[in-house]
Amino acid sequence: MGNSVDANRTRNDLRNMFSQWKVADYSIQREQEEYVGGWLKRGEGVTVQYLRKGEMQTVFCNHYEDYAKNIRSIFLFMDRVRIAEKSGISYQGLSSTKDLVKSTATDTKSEEQEGIDDAYDVLGVKADDTTEMVKKAYTMKVNFYHPDRPGGNDEKFKRVTRAYETIMKSRGEHP
Numbered sequence: 001m002g003n004s005v006d007a008n009r010t011r012n013d014l015r016n017m018f019s020q021w022k023v024a025d026y027s028i029q030r031e032q033e034e035y036v037g038g039w040l041k042r043g044e045g046v047t048v049q050y051l052r053k054g055e056m057q058t059v060f061c062n063h064y065e066d067y068a069k070n071i072r073s074i075f076l077f078m079d080r081v082r083i084a085e086k087s088g089i090s091y092q093g094l095s096s097t098k099d100l101v102k103s104t105a106t107d108t109k110s111e112e113q114e115g116i117d118d119a120y121d122v123l124g125v126k127a128d129d130t131t132e133m134v135k136k137a138y139t140m141k142v143n144f145y146h147p148d149r150p151g152g153n154d155e156k157f158k159r160v161t162r163a164y165e166t167i168m169k170s171r172g173e174h175p
Helices: 007-020 067-086 111-123 131-145 154-170
Strands: 026-030 034-036 039-041 046-052 055-061
Touching: 007 026, 007 067, 007 111, 026 111, 046 067, 055 067, 111 131, 111 154, 131 154
Parallel strands: none
Antiparallel strands: 026 046, 034 039, 046 055
């Protein structure tokens, strides 16, 4: 992975793969932000979660000091799983992986643009999807992660809500 990697291209590759697999419930999340020396620093690791064959699957990569390389590593791994399945190779419950990769560098995109791209990935929608589709994805995820529901997750609930608000603001609409 010595060449330059385009994170946006990889996000689109992942979205296309999910579309081919007919997976509608997925999210691509950056490692959580943290305060380092008084500054908010974005993590470069990536977690991809998706609901497939009735199970929530998780793939995590935090090896490289570059978000783009980490997300590309996940895509390449998942592409190999897809190829294996097409070849008749079966596996049992890819529910998670160990650290495929590790990282801590900065991205060249503006924080605002990165925030919008991350928001679309968290909801599992594309920038050209209709507002109705965005609302539907938000409703589905917020209901799934609601902390009052069995198996709910407060942090994921908040993250989905922030993503939805970011998208709606970027579209000039009120959440």
